Amino acid sequence: MTPSTDRNQQLFERAQSLIPGGVNSPVRAFKAVGGTPRFVQRAQGAYFWDANGQRYTDYIGSWGPMILGHGHPAVVEAVQKAALDGFSFGAPTEREVELAEAIVRLVPSIDMVRLVSSGTEAAMSAIRLARGATGRSKLVKFEGCYHGHADALLVKAGSGLATFGNPTSAGVPPEVVQHTLVLEYNNVAQLEEAFALHGSDIACLMIEPICGNMNFVRASVPFMTRCRELCSQHGALLAFDEVMTGFRVALGGAQSVYARLIPGFEPDMTVMGKVIGGGMPLAAFGAKREVMRQLAPLGGVYQAGTLSGNPVATACGLATLHEVSKPGFYEALAVRTRQLVDGLSAAAAAHGHTLTVDSEGGMFGFFLLDQLPQNYATVMTTSGPRFNHFFHGMLARGVYFAPALYEAGFVSAAHTEADVAETVAAAHEVFSSLPG
Ligand code: KE4
Numbered sequence: 001m002t003p004s005t006d007r008n009q010q011l012f013e014r015a016q017s018l019i020p021g022g023v024n025s026p027v028r029a030f031k032a033v034g035g036t037p038r039f040v041q042r043a044q045g046a047y048f049w050d051a052n053g054q055r056y057t058d059y060i061g062s063w064g065p066m067i068l069g070h071g072h073p074a075v076v077e078a079v080q081k082a083a084l085d086g087f088s089f090g091a092p093t094e095r096e097v098e099l100a101e102a103i104v105r106l107v108p109s110i111d112m113v114r115l116v117s118s119g120t121e122a123a124m125s126a127i128r129l130a131r132g133a134t135g136r137s138k139l140v141k142f143e144g145c146y147h148g149h150a151d152a153l154l155v156k157a158g159s160g161l162a163t164f165g166n167p168t169s170a171g172v173p174p175e176v177v178q179h180t181l182v183l184e185y186n187n188v189a190q191l192e193e194a195f196a197l198h199g200s201d202i203a204c205l206m207i208e209p210i211c212g213n214m215n216f217v218r219a220s221v222p223f224m225t226r227c228r229e230l231c232s233q234h235g236a237l238l239a240f241d242e243v244m245t246g247f248r249v250a251l252g253g254a255q256s257v258y259a260r261l262i263p264g265f266e267p268d269m270t271v272m273g274k275v276i277g278g279g280m281p282l283a284a285f286g287a288k289r290e291v292m293r294q295l296a297p298l299g300g301v302y303q304a305g306t307l308s309g310n311p312v313a314t315a316c317g318l319a320t321l322h323e324v325s326k327p328g329f330y331e332a333l334a335v336r337t338r339q340l341v342d343g344l345s346a347a348a349a350a351h352g353h354t355l356t357v358d359s360e361g362g363m364f365g366f367f368l369l370d371q372l373p374q375n376y377a378t379v380m381t382t383s384g385p386r387f388n389h390f391f392h393g394m395l396a397r398g399v400y401f402a403p404a405l406y407e408a409g410f411v412s413a414a415h416t417e418a419d420v421a422e423t424v425a426a427a428h429e430v431f432s433s434l435p436g
Pocket residue numbers: 025026027028063117118119120121123146147148149208212213241242243244273283407
């Protein structure tokens with residue numbers, strides 16, 4: 001076979017002989033859409049350039065963190081300065097205190113917070129804390145929600161509400177997921193039945209309030225209301241996984257959106273990541289003081305991390321939070337994001353197709369479906385070939401959407417009206433040739 005002149009392909013071939021699937025996280029391998037992943041050489045603002053020097057308008061932004069766009073000068077400067085003072089100490093630093101203060105100030109439901117290095121670590125630790133704080137073992141999650149790859153979370157629905165989950169991954173023994181109940185997102189009847197059956201054993205219910213891991217599906221107000229009521233009624237903790245939505249859909253995250261829709265609403269625990277690290281390995285989980293005090297070294301729930309609160313990562317996160325806290329940041333971001341999705345929907349309609357869209361702040365989703373889906377099963381009725389045709393058509397025109405129909409999209413403050421107009425023009429071309 002003649003060697004490819006495409007440097008992405010050359011790199012992908014080299015990578016596959018050394019790294020499983022040639023990637024360090026599965027979704028990057030383009031398995032769902034086919035084709036060759038783009039190896040990023042560098043990124044700036046709303047764009048990145050691949051190994052061939054081809055420019056792409058980036059609507060993934062590292063799956064959410066790059067809300068300011070790539071290479072924001074204030075963030076780069078903060079990271080460079082922090083790096084000169086040392087990379088890691090394994091000892092407390094002032095910036096960890098400053099970041100904790102910022103998170104507690106911006107997320108009123110949190111009294112205390114623990115910093116970690118990934119969303120998986122934050123969600124896994126939050127579940128252990130909920131189990132330790134309640135003395136219970138059971139966990140409720142929802143199909144389509146992803147909370148990282150801890151064993152207890154790699155689970156699909158059991159055969160019925162009386163039975164607990166089955167592993168979705170090799171290497172996870174059935175007994176590890178026996179305490180995990182997987183319900184249908186937005187299904188109030190199932191939720192009621194699950195709590196009627198198991199309520200006194202449930203340590204926590206973990207949910208993505210706007211689910212970006214099935215593209216973009218909102219929890220309905222009645223459903224979220226019942227999640228809150230049933231957790232309170234049965235003494236279970238309501239844990240919001242805001243790794244993706246935190247500081248992305250609003251300064252106060254998705255919980256601030258629901259607090260406007262449901263008077264007095266707040267979760268008991270919050271898991272965060274992505275934006276709070278500004279693109280560097282940093283995540284967190286927080287709750288009220290009486291829960292967080294159960295954590296080592298104060299309480300009996302163990303949790304630790306060599307690089308937790310890393311001094312360079314906290315500098316990156318703090319500089320990012322400083323920028324997003326500026327007046328009007330989210331209003332402007334929401335306008336740009338809405339311009340994009342409305343433009344895509346109009347482009348589809350102009351060529352006889354239906355694209356349903358939704359967005360909140362700087363996060364968006366679109367579906368080649370007649371209605372916005374309310375659960376995972378409906379999302380997955382999307383035609384894979386039609387999505388893949390659209391994805392590759394846009395990619396060929398220098399527009400980088402998520403390489404899977406069940407992933408969300410992200411707009412940064414660096415995306416301009418001209419960028420959006422260019423993306424919509426490309427969409428007109430692609431929809432003109434999209435099969436019915
Ligand atoms: P990480 O361990 O990947 O930092 O975070 C796990 C996680 C937890 N909770 C939510 C709501 C998440 O979206 C994630 C990770 N999101 C995926 C995108 N769907 C990251 C991309 C990837 O897996 O490579």
